[in-house]
Amino acid sequence: MTLLKTKIGRRAFIKNTSLASGGLVLGFSLLNACKPNDVKKMAAREMPKEWFEINAYLKIGDNGLVTIMAPNPEFGQGVITSMPMIVADELDVAWKDVLVEQANFNAEEYGWQFTGGSQGIRRRWEGLRLAGATAKQMLKEAAARTWQVPVSEISVSEGVLAHEGTQNSAGFGEMASLAAGLEIPEEVPLKEVKDFTIIGISKKSVENQKIITGKPLFGVDYQFEGALIAMVEHPPAFGMQLKSFDDTQVRKMPGIVDVFKIKTLEKDMTRGYFDTNAFTDLVAIVGKTTWEVMNAKKQLNAEWEPFAGSSFKMDRFGTQIDVEVPGGLESTDDHYARMNEMAAKAGTVARKDGNPNVAFKKAAKLIERTYTCPFLAHNCMEPMNFFAHVTDQGAKLAGPLQAPALTESTVAARLGVPVEKVEIELTRMGGGFGRRAYGHYAVEAALISKQAAAPIKLVYTREDDMTFGIYRPSYQATYRAALDENNNLIAFHVNAGGVPESPLFANRFPAGAVDNYLAEQWEINSNITIGAFRAPRSNFMAGVEQAFLDEVAEAAGKDPIDFRLELLERAKNNPVGENNEYDPDRLVGVLQLVREKSKWDEVPSGAHRGVSAYFCHNSYAAHVVDVIMEDNIPKVSKVVCAVDCGIVINPDAATNMAEGAIVDGVGNAMYGALSFRNGRPEQNNFDRYKIIRHSEAPKEIEVHFVENDIDPTGLGEPPFPPVFGALANALYKATGRRYYHQPFATDKPPLVG
Amino acid sequence: MATFNLNINGKTQTVDVDPSTPLLWVLRDHLNLVGTKYGCGIAQCGSCTVHLSGIAVRSCILTVSTVGNQEVTTIEGLSENGEHPVQKAWLEVDVPQCGYCQAGQIMAAAAFLENNPKPTDSEIEMALNGNICRCGTYIRIKKAVKLAVNS
Numbered sequence: 001m002t003l004l005k006t007k008i009g010r011r012a013f014i015k016n017t018s019l020a021s022g023g024l025v026l027g028f029s030l031l032n033a034c035k036p037n038d039v040k041k042m043a044a045r046e047m048p049k050e051w052f053e054i055n056a057y058l059k060i061g062d063n064g065l066v067t068i069m070a071p072n073p074e075f076g077q078g079v080i081t082s083m084p085m086i087v088a089d090e091l092d093v094a095w096k097d098v099l100v101e102q103a104n105f106n107a108e109e110y111g112w113q114f115t116g117g118s119q120g121i122r123r124r125w126e127g128l129r130l131a132g133a134t135a136k137q138m139l140k141e142a143a144a145r146t147w148q149v150p151v152s153e154i155s156v157s158e159g160v161l162a163h164e165g166t167q168n169s170a171g172f173g174e175m176a177s178l179a180a181g182l183e184i185p186e187e188v189p190l191k192e193v194k195d196f197t198i199i200g201i202s203k204k205s206v207e208n209q210k211i212i213t214g215k216p217l218f219g220v221d222y223q224f225e226g227a228l229i230a231m232v233e234h235p236p237a238f239g240m241q242l243k244s245f246d247d248t249q250v251r252k253m254p255g256i257v258d259v260f261k262i263k264t265l266e267k268d269m270t271r272g273y274f275d276t277n278a279f280t281d282l283v284a285i286v287g288k289t290t291w292e293v294m295n296a297k298k299q300l301n302a303e304w305e306p307f308a309g310s311s312f313k314m315d316r317f318g319t320q321i322d323v324e325v326p327g328g329l330e331s332t333d334d335h336y337a338r339m340n341e342m343a344a345k346a347g348t349v350a351r352k353d354g355n356p357n358v359a360f361k362k363a364a365k366l367i368e369r370t371y372t373c374p375f376l377a378h379n380c381m382e383p384m385n386f387f388a389h390v391t392d393q394g395a396k397l398a399g400p401l402q403a404p405a406l407t408e409s410t411v412a413a414r415l416g417v418p419v420e421k422v423e424i425e426l427t428r429m430g431g432g433f434g435r436r437a438y439g440h441y442a443v444e445a446a447l448i449s450k451q452a453a454a455p456i457k458l459v460y461t462r463e464d465d466m467t468f469g470i471y472r473p474s475y476q477a478t479y480r481a482a483l484d485e486n487n488n489l490i491a492f493h494v495n496a497g498g499v500p501e502s503p504l505f506a507n508r509f510p511a512g513a514v515d516n517y518l519a520e521q522w523e524i525n526s527n528i529t530i531g532a533f534r535a536p537r538s539n540f541m542a543g544v545e546q547a548f549l550d551e552v553a554e555a556a557g558k559d560p561i562d563f564r565l566e567l568l569e570r571a572k573n574n575p576v577g578e579n580n581e582y583d584p585d586r587l588v589g590v591l592q593l594v595r596e597k598s599k600w601d602e603v604p605s606g607a608h609r610g611v612s613a614y615f616c617h618n619s620y621a622a623h624v625v626d627v628i629m630e631d632n633i634p635k636v637s638k639v640v641c642a643v644d645c646g647i648v649i650n651p652d653a654a655t656n657m658a659e660g661a662i663v664d665g666v667g668n669a670m671y672g673a674l675s676f677r678n679g680r681p682e683q684n685n686f687d688r689y690k691i692i693r694h695s696e697a698p699k700e701i702e703v704h705f706v707e708n709d710i711d712p713t714g715l716g717e718p719p720f721p722p723v724f725g726a727l728a729n730a731l732y733k734a735t736g737r738r739y740y741h742q743p744f745a746t747d748k749p750p751l752v753g
Numbered sequence: 754m755a756t757f758n759l760n761i762n763g764k765t766q767t768v769d770v771d772p773s774t775p776l777l778w779v780l781r782d783h784l785n786l787v788g789t790k791y792g793c794g795i796a797q798c799g800s801c802t803v804h805l806s807g808i809a810v811r812s813c814i815l816t817v818s819t820v821g822n823q824e825v826t827t828i829e830g831l832s833e834n835g836e837h838p839v840q841k842a843w844l845e846v847d848v849p850q851c852g853y854c855q856a857g858q859i860m861a862a863a864a865f866l867e868n869n870p871k872p873t874d875s876e877i878e879m880a881l882n883g884n885i886c887r888c889g890t891y892i893r894i895k896k897a898v899k900l901a902v903n904s
Contacts, residue, residue, distance in 0.1 A: 076851030076888050204847045211852035212840045214788015214828030218853060221787040229782075254754070254771065290791075291771070291778040381792050381800060381853040381887045430790075430853030431887050462793045652847055656893060660850055663889025686797035686885065695878040697891035 057131035064173035075432035090132030118617035118714030202652035219399035237679030255292030329679035347520030350506035354516035359491035363482030371544035376472035382430020388445035389455035394421035400429035407439030434532035472533035487556035497522035512580035535717035543724025546612035593642035598624035610729025618713035646710035665723025667692025762830025772818035788828035799884030809864035850888035
């Protein structure tokens with residue numbers, strides 16, 4: 001048992017009988033939606049007459065039902081289920097007696113409500129357990145007082161408090177009133193891993209019933225009496241800005257209420273790191289219905305002009321920096337040409353161990369390869385949108401956001417009101433992948449509502465969404481490896497860069513495993529905006545590093561898994577240098593597990609195998625990808641995946657997420673690309689931007705988790721990046737060609753050898 | 754503007770809209786049936802799939818004037834409360850991640866199984882190939898369709 005100091009603030013006793021109580025609302029809306037038979041079925045789960053709020057995360061009904069608040073925004077990673085599972089386990093309530101509500105944005109109550117960086121469960125692990133354990137302790141205290149027995153003699157199981165000596169027992173509901181009025185304990189015990197009753201046992205998503213019956217859940221479904229629809233028109237190319245517009249025709253069109261210009265960021269404003277925005281001057285069109293506004297938008301007569309470049313100040317989480325934005329209309333061909341020029345020069349040294357120059361000269365075998373990837377658009381299925389109602393009293397906003405705290409401050413600054421006047425309701429997100437950490441669309445919605453003096457819902461078309469920027473950057477990396485006459489890796493060199501950022505992680509494997517190591521990087525500035533995209537930078541580096549190591553292993557005449565394990569043995573027993581980011585044991589662990597589960601040495605007939613393993617976002621993932629050739633086209637027949645992300649909260653949902661990461665990896669490796677000509681994205685919808693489809697997805701995926709008692713370390717991103725490498729390695733076995741340029745479907749590498 | 758009497762989920766609904774309005778926006782903006790989703794507007798992603806006389810169609814390009822008195826079924830009308838075998842299978846397999854595309858996937862699968870009650874894996878893949886899932890739940894979707902077949 002671990003004793004932990006509680007960090008939960010004192011809360012007032014709330015006797016909540018109003019309909020405004022979320023749990024009641026959920027109950028009533030469910031009942032209203034049901035037919036008589038279902039109401040009968042639900043009678044066993046009758047709503048309580050009173051709720052007692054124990055802390056910000058949970059309230060207990062007088063009949064023992066417990067409402068647990070899910071603090072982080074949900075975009076498909078399952079935290080609306082897994083976070084309440086953590087609270088429920090420490091509380092010792094039966095999962096069937098739990099109702100879940102999505103918390104609104106409220107930093108005072110819920111701290112950092114952020115979805116991204118695979119950080120949700122990792123950062124909330126202790127706090128959520130404390131919320132449950134504290135409430136349980138207060139319920140025990142209430143029972144002890146009622147029965148006049150020592151609190152240490154009270155036992156709890158599935159929402160029932162009991163005292164063996166006096167044969168007393170009571171449900172949580174009976175003690176909730178008293179418990180809610182007690183002092184918050186200063187210290188509470190947390191469970192041992194072996195005592196978990198909910199964590200580690202698969203639960204289905206608490207929102208599935210609504211999803212499969214089409215209930216309003218997403219931002220774009222948000223409804224508000226009298227709300228108008230708004231759309232924005234942005235420049236057609238990066239490097240362009242709004243010059244003027246003529247709205248005479250548009251204003252005459254049916255349903256159109258107003259047309260005006262908005263400026264989402266003032267020029268002299270210090271921007272936050274997530275205020276990324278290439279297009280700050282926009283034309284807003286407000287009307288009664290989506291179709292009417294969509295039609296009017298097509299008829300808008302706007303003139304655009306190239307801009308000469310600009311600069312602004314940015315507060316990068318406390319560090320003030322000046323950002324220069326170059327003018328010019330960029331093209332993909334130019335990007336690749338300029339990346340080649342940069343790659344030919346020495347970069348900025350990020351890490352150097354030993355004497356790489358000398359070691360490379362001694363090489364018996366030298367391998368050098370260059371890899372590239374294009375820009376990618378996130379393409380969340382739900383295009384960007386936000387509801388806003390700005391009045392003199394303040395701003396009420398609702399919609400899909402990954403980082404509401406960062407958006408709220410920008411909204412408040414642009415409206416000229418204190419943050420306390422901005423209220424944000426968090427809706428379910430139709431995908432995120434990093435894109436919704438950049439809340440410019442919420443700022444736009446607020447400004448449009450203010451100007452139109454009406455509640456509005458801003459909606460992007462797919463074309464708006466795909467051409468607004470905030471992309472995964474285009475990268476290039478050149479690797480060199482030196483083998484001695486005994487096929488030992490004696491030197492390793494990576495020189496990586498991109499438009500507009502470097503993807504390098506200088507301290508990741510194989511750093512620490514090679515005596516002579518050099519990591520360099522470079523950058524090419526651009527006016528095309530970029531943003532976090534599922535496993536930023538890792539989503540390139542993992543794949544190319546793992547593809548390169550495959551070639552090095554082949555040149556050394558070694559099995560690719562044995563080769564990696566040999567290097568990891570070195571990194572563990574006699575590490576080179578300092579600051580190595582990864583734990584060699586855990587990387588070995590996933591490699592060994594994937595070797596065992598894939599039956600690495602028994603390649604199925606007709607299949608061709610590739611392997612990869614990578615550390616990122618505090619977790620470890622390894623894949624074995626099997627490719628088969630069908631009519632000369634490679635298809636992924638099976639992927640076996642091993643993940644070490646510490647304790648797994650909801651195993652089946654975690655498996656689903658890893659499956660999705662693998663499909664996403666195969667899709668983006670094979671097909672993903674956004675290209676530019678004269679600043680203009682050449683793909684703006686799914687007719688030209690290819691997303692992986694059913695028939696192209698792996699036929700089978702097996703996901704295995706390393707079983708350990710390590711506190712959760714994150715899962716949304718880690719299984720994604722290494723897919724690119726394992727697939728490239730399997731494609732080589734299947735086709736005799738090494739693929740260096742993503743997307744592989746359009747790469748035309750020569751046959752090797 | 755023109756008045757249309759539509760047969761939606763077994764009920765007659767009267768709307769006064771421009772005849773060029775796609776059925777998708779009639780459902781979402783005028784009838785408050787928001788389960789049908791906008792994803793691309795050009796019939797490439799399948800998020801807006803509904804049934805027109807039992808056939809899966811993309812409501813984002815189907816103008817209201819062409820619907821006539823044909824029966825329209827949306828996700829809200831597929832069953833009373835999610836008891837259609839495809840919906841039940843979706844719950845059992847715990848298919849959704851973000852969930853945005855799933856109404857379209859379910860509608861496409863339900864119409865497909867009406868005409869092909871014993872499909873092969875590749876028939877399922879081809880029938881649903883027009884429905885994009887950005888989260889990559891394809892394996893679970895296929896599993897759920899097969900479960901629905903067997904129930």
